[in-house]
Amino acid sequence: GAVVSQHPSRVICKSGTSVKIECRSLDFQATTMFWYRQFPKQSLMLMATSNEGSKATYEQGVEKDKFLINHASLTLSTLTVTSAHPEDSSFYICSAPFRSSYNEQFFGPGTRLTVL
Amino acid sequence: KQEVTQIPAALSVPEGENLVLNCSFTDSAIYNLQWFRQDPGKGLTSLLLIQSSQREQTSGRLNASLDKSSGRSTLYIAASQPGDSATYLCAVLGGSYIPTFGRGTSLIVHP
Numbered sequence: 001g002a003v004v005s006q007h008p009s010r011v012i013c014k015s016g017t018s019v020k021i022e023c024r025s026l027d028f029q030a031t032t033m034f035w036y037r038q039f040p041k042q043s044l045m046l047m048a049t050s051n052e053g054s055k056a057t058y059e060q061g062v063e064k065d066k067f068l069i070n071h072a073s074l075t076l077s078t079l080t081v082t083s084a085h086p087e088d089s090s091f092y093i094c095s096a097p098f099r100s101s102y103n104e105q106f107f108g109p110g111t112r113l114t115v116l
Numbered sequence: 117k118q119e120v121t122q123i124p125a126a127l128s129v130p131e132g133e134n135l136v137l138n139c140s141f142t143d144s145a146i147y148n149l150q151w152f153r154q155d156p157g158k159g160l161t162s163l164l165l166i167q168s169s170q171r172e173q174t175s176g177r178l179n180a181s182l183d184k185s186s187g188r189s190t191l192y193i194a195a196s197q198p199g200d201s202a203t204y205l206c207a208v209l210g211g212s213y214i215p216t217f218g219r220g221t222s223l224i225v226h227p
Contacts, residue, residue, distance in 0.1 A: 006159070034214070043205065043219040044160075093159055097213065102148055102167050105207065105215055107160040 002028045002098040006108035013084055014116055021079045021111045023050075023094030029074035030096035035067075038091040038110075050077040050094075084115045118143045120208055122218035129225055135193040137221045139206035144184050147209045151180050151191050154203045154220070163204075164191070196225045 003026040013019050023033055031052045036044040048069050049057040056069035066088075068080040081088050093110040097103040119142045129135060139149070148167050152160040164173045164180040166189065172181040179192040193200060203222045207215040 032213070041222075044217050046214065049214060091157070095160070095215075102165060103209055103213060104148075104162060104165045105150055105152075105160075105209075106162060107152070109159040110157070112157070 002026075002096075002101070002104075002106045004094065004096050004106045004108040006094055006111050008111060009109060010112045010114075012114045012116065015085050016083055019081045019084055019113060021081075021092055021094075021113075023077045023079070023096070023108050025075045025096045025106075028096075028098055028100070030077075030098075031074060033071065033077040033094055033096045034105075035069060035077070035079050036093045036095070038093060044093065047079075052077075081113065084113070086115045089113055089115045118146075118208060118210055118216045120206060120216050120218040122204075122206060122221050124221060125219065126222040127224070129196060129223075131196060131198060131225055131227050133196050133225075135196050135223070137191040137193070137204050137223070139189040139191070139218055141187045141189075141208045141216075143208075143210060144187050145210060146184065147211065147213070149180075149182055149189050150207045150209070150215070151178075151189075152205045152207065154205060160205065196223075198225050198227055200225050 005024045007022045033050040035047045050071040052071040071077045095105045095107045123138045150165045151163040166182040177194040203220045205220040207217045
């Protein structure tokens with residue numbers, strides 16, 4: 001299957017700093033990528049749809065100025081958590097649909113963010 | 117708005133049992149349905165994808181069926197093993213091409 005990577009896998013930062021998370025499709029091009037947030041023992045919450053060459057589409061209740069998304073190329077999307085606070089601590093996961101395989105979703109391994 | 121429900125929420129079984137996990141969705145106008153496995157602290161691993169025109173897919177001990185008209189899918193796990201312990205999620209892809217996830221079934225297979 002197709003491979004999606006995420007970097008970093010784990011980050012610990014101080015309150016007030018910004019953190020950038022990268023999501024890459026390694027062996028296919030993705031004009032669309034999805035960013036999710038997951039709280040312990042809960043399902044995925046879609047945050048936004050990242051679109052290559054255009055602005056991201058944010059889900060209701062997600063602050064676009066807080067969670068900046070940039071889809072820089074057909075293989076890279078970044079999520080920047082600006083001025084992070086402890087309540088932003090969570091597991092962030094990205095996915096990309098592999099259009100050559102009926103839009104099968106492939107997920108990155110996730111990034112554990114801890115804000116102190 | 118599409119809603120996806122997974123039953124049961126949790127399941128604990130002895131090794132060797134055959135299992136059925138259920139997924140139901142409210143809007144039958146789907147493009148595909150995908151089953152995933154998630155281990156604690158990890159990303160999601162794709163298990164099976166069923167296109168809307170298909171009725172089932174098989175991979176090893178896993179078999180997934182789809183009844184689009186009734187809005188149901190089942191994931192059948194044969195001869196369960198402790199290594200199958202994980203959370204299983206189903207996701208439905210509709211016309212918006214944005215997947216909608218269920219809350220998952222947490223499975224524990226004990227030796």
